[in-house]
Amino acid sequence: MTSIADKASTRRRPHDSTATRRALLDAGRTVFDELGYDRATTREIGERAGVDPALIARYFDCKEGLFLATLAGGADDEQLDFEPRALLAFLVERWDERGHSPISRALASPTLTDDVRQQVSSVVSERLLKRLVEVLRERGAPEPELRAELLVAMAVGIAMTRANGTLETLSGAPRDEVLAALGPVVDALAAP
Amino acid sequence: MTSIADKASTRRRPHDSTATRRALLDAGRTVFDELGYDRATTREIGERAGVDPALIARYFDCKEGLFLATLAGGADDEQLDFEPRALLAFLVERWDERGHSPISRALASPTLTDDVRQQVSSVVSERLLKRLVEVLRERGAPEPELRAELLVAMAVGIAMTRANGTLETLSGAPRDEVLAALGPVVDALAAP
DNA sequence: TGATATTGTCAGCGACTGATGACATCAATT
DNA sequence: AATTGATGTCATCAGTCGCTGACAATATCA
Known part of the structure; x- marks a missing residue:
C-alpha cells in the first residue's frame, strides 16, 4: 500500500x-x-x-x-478505423464522454486565439483529416478535403448539442440509434 | 436632422x-x-x-x-421554407453572419443554465423543429424528431467551425459550395 | 407651477481571476 | 555534511467583472 x-x-x-x-x-x-x-x-x-x-x-x-x-497530447491515435461511418462513430463516442479531450470544445468555440486555432487545426488535420481525406479520395468522392471537414463539423455539432441537452430528442437518444440514423447520411457524404 | x-x-x-x-x-x-x-x-x-x-x-x-x-426575440420566423435543403441553407446562411442571433452559440455552448437550456429548447422547437418534423413526417422519414434535430445539430457544427476558422477548407469555402456538397447528405437524412 | 413617479448617471463595492515573487523544502553532488 | 539547483507553497497584487444604491434629470399630471 x-x-x-x-x-x-x-x-x-x-x-x-x-x-x-x-x-x-x-x-x-x-x-x-x-x-x-x-x-x-x-x-x-x-x-x-x-x-x-x-x-x-x-x-x-x-x-x-x-x-x-x-x-x-492525450489522444493516442492508435489503430483508428478511418472508414467514414466508423470514424464518425468514434468521434461521437469519444466526445459524448466528457473529460477526455477539449478539442471538440475548441472546435465549437466562438472566439479563438491565433495560437489555439493553429494548434487545433494542426492536431485535427494530422490526427483525423489527413487519413480521412485519403479514404474519401480512394472512394472517388469529390472535394475530399471539404467533405472530410464536413464530417468532423457534423460530429462537433452533434457532440455539443448532445452534451448540453438543448436538443432534447437528440440528447436523450442512445448513441446507437443516433449513429444508425446517420449511416446513410455519412454514405451520402462519402459517395462519388 | x-x-x-x-x-x-x-x-x-x-x-x-x-x-x-x-x-x-x-x-x-x-x-x-x-x-x-x-x-x-x-x-x-x-x-x-x-x-x-x-x-x-x-x-x-x-x-x-x-x-x-x-x-x-430577434428572429422573425417569416415565411420560412421548411424543405430540409432550404432550411439547412437558411440556418448556415443566418449563422454565417455574426451579430444576429446568439442561439447558435448557445446550442454549441458546453455549459448552460437550466433557464437558458429551457429557453433555447423552446425557441428552437417552436421556430424550427415543429414544422421541420412535419415535413419529415410527410416524407415518410423514420424518427422525424431525431432527424430534425440532427439537421439543426449539423448546422450548428458547420456554423461554429466555419466561424472560428479551425477547419481551414470548410472555413474558406464559399457557402454555395458547402451547401452543394451537403445537398445529398440532407436528402439522405430526410429519406424514408 | 409644484408634486411625484419614471428614467438615466455615476462611483464604487465585493468577489473572482490569472499571475507574480519571496520563501520553504527537497534531492543530488561534492 | 554542506552547497546548490530544482521543486513546491503561500500571500498577495492588479485587473476585471456583475451588480448596487444614492443621486440627478426628465416627464407627467394635478
Missing part, C-alpha cells in the same frame, strides 16, 4: 516534476473539457490535480499554455 | 424606456453572438447600445436575463 508511485493518491510524491506536469495536463484536459476554457479556473485545475496552481505558470507559462498542451 | 427618434445616434433621447430596452437587446444580441456569453461584458453591451450598463439590471434583472431576452 501507499506505493511510492501512487498517482491519484492524496499525497503527491514531492519534487517529481514529470508527475506534476502530467497531473496538471490530465486535470486540465478534464476541466477544460467539462467547463470550457473561460469557465475553467487555474485554481480548480490545481485542486483536481492535487497541485498548487502556481505550478501551471512554472511548467506551462500561463493558463493558455496549459490549454495548448492539453490539445496536443 | 437630429431626428428625435434617432436610434444609433450619439445622443439618446432621454427617458424613453422602450427605446432603451430595444437598444440593449440589439447590442446584447450582437455582443453575445460575437463573443459568446462569458466573454461578453455588460460594459461592452452598454457602450454599444449607447446606454449605461446599469440599465441592464433595471430592465432585465441581470446579465443572464438580458441573454434570455435576446434568445427569445
Whole structure:
C-alpha cells in the first residue's frame, strides 16, 4: 500500500516534476473539457490535480499554455478505423464522454486565439483529416478535403448539442440509434 | 436632422424606456453572438447600445436575463421554407453572419443554465423543429424528431467551425459550395 | 407651477481571476 | 555534511467583472 508511485493518491510524491506536469495536463484536459476554457479556473485545475496552481505558470507559462498542451497530447491515435461511418462513430463516442479531450470544445468555440486555432487545426488535420481525406479520395468522392471537414463539423455539432441537452430528442437518444440514423447520411457524404 | 427618434445616434433621447430596452437587446444580441456569453461584458453591451450598463439590471434583472431576452426575440420566423435543403441553407446562411442571433452559440455552448437550456429548447422547437418534423413526417422519414434535430445539430457544427476558422477548407469555402456538397447528405437524412 | 413617479448617471463595492515573487523544502553532488 | 539547483507553497497584487444604491434629470399630471 501507499506505493511510492501512487498517482491519484492524496499525497503527491514531492519534487517529481514529470508527475506534476502530467497531473496538471490530465486535470486540465478534464476541466477544460467539462467547463470550457473561460469557465475553467487555474485554481480548480490545481485542486483536481492535487497541485498548487502556481505550478501551471512554472511548467506551462500561463493558463493558455496549459490549454495548448492539453490539445496536443492525450489522444493516442492508435489503430483508428478511418472508414467514414466508423470514424464518425468514434468521434461521437469519444466526445459524448466528457473529460477526455477539449478539442471538440475548441472546435465549437466562438472566439479563438491565433495560437489555439493553429494548434487545433494542426492536431485535427494530422490526427483525423489527413487519413480521412485519403479514404474519401480512394472512394472517388469529390472535394475530399471539404467533405472530410464536413464530417468532423457534423460530429462537433452533434457532440455539443448532445452534451448540453438543448436538443432534447437528440440528447436523450442512445448513441446507437443516433449513429444508425446517420449511416446513410455519412454514405451520402462519402459517395462519388 | 437630429431626428428625435434617432436610434444609433450619439445622443439618446432621454427617458424613453422602450427605446432603451430595444437598444440593449440589439447590442446584447450582437455582443453575445460575437463573443459568446462569458466573454461578453455588460460594459461592452452598454457602450454599444449607447446606454449605461446599469440599465441592464433595471430592465432585465441581470446579465443572464438580458441573454434570455435576446434568445427569445430577434428572429422573425417569416415565411420560412421548411424543405430540409432550404432550411439547412437558411440556418448556415443566418449563422454565417455574426451579430444576429446568439442561439447558435448557445446550442454549441458546453455549459448552460437550466433557464437558458429551457429557453433555447423552446425557441428552437417552436421556430424550427415543429414544422421541420412535419415535413419529415410527410416524407415518410423514420424518427422525424431525431432527424430534425440532427439537421439543426449539423448546422450548428458547420456554423461554429466555419466561424472560428479551425477547419481551414470548410472555413474558406464559399457557402454555395458547402451547401452543394451537403445537398445529398440532407436528402439522405430526410429519406424514408 | 409644484408634486411625484419614471428614467438615466455615476462611483464604487465585493468577489473572482490569472499571475507574480519571496520563501520553504527537497534531492543530488561534492 | 554542506552547497546548490530544482521543486513546491503561500500571500498577495492588479485587473476585471456583475451588480448596487444614492443621486440627478426628465416627464407627467394635478
